[in-house]
Amino acid sequence: MCGRYSDEGTTVAELAERFDAQPKLESFAPSANIKPTHTAPVVVMESGRRELRGMQWGLIPAWAKDPKIGYKTFNARAETVAEKPAFRQAFKQQRCLVPARAFYEWLSENGRKGPYLFSLEDNELFAFAGLYDVWTTPGGDPLYSYTIITTTPNDLVERVHNRMPVMLAPQAEAVWLDAKVTDPLALRSLLAPYDASLMAVQRYDGKL
DNA sequence: CCAGACGTTGTT
DNA sequence: GTCTGG
DNA sequence: CCAGACGTTGTT
């Protein structure tokens, strides 16, 4: 990852202004540009501040013998994330924000599948609720990786798909990142479908 | 006890 | 690392 | 999803 950005209490949306100065802004959206095993900037707390760190999509638990597990851990279900061996440790201690401006879901219509683009109505940057972990490569280097938590869809997304990524409102971002918050129920309550009235959807006809 | 899993979608 | 299934 | 395999026997 290139730059280091840190700001105590800064929301992902507020960080967007700085990101906009970066040429890779589009890569923030887990879309055509970011796929499992690709690296993207993720927000974590370090020394009490928000920092950006490049991480590979597909969480590889620290105990993994084979990093290929990351192919199957690009999402974590909100319903079970606190218990699953691959995620529970990260759920307690390694929560992160995954900045994005939009996400895609595919709808099957008359035999054809087409992507729909979901974003905030104001097209602002937002954060997916994520978890990360650090794996040690055979060479002894740390490999950071992350997952995006999914939950049931709101009324808007439900028309297209049976799951949706957890999007955090700005005030929820701080709670999610706060290491002092340990109550599983409090954390779980953040993993809800986003307010559909704040979202927009459009059929996506561009090239993915 | 030991071996094997550990996960989610379904174009993200 | 920890749990589950055999 | 996409990439890659696409086979058999073996202590049956």
Place this chain on the structure above:
DNA sequence: GTCTGG
């Protein structure tokens, strides 16, 4: 073409 593994 279809299934499986990643």
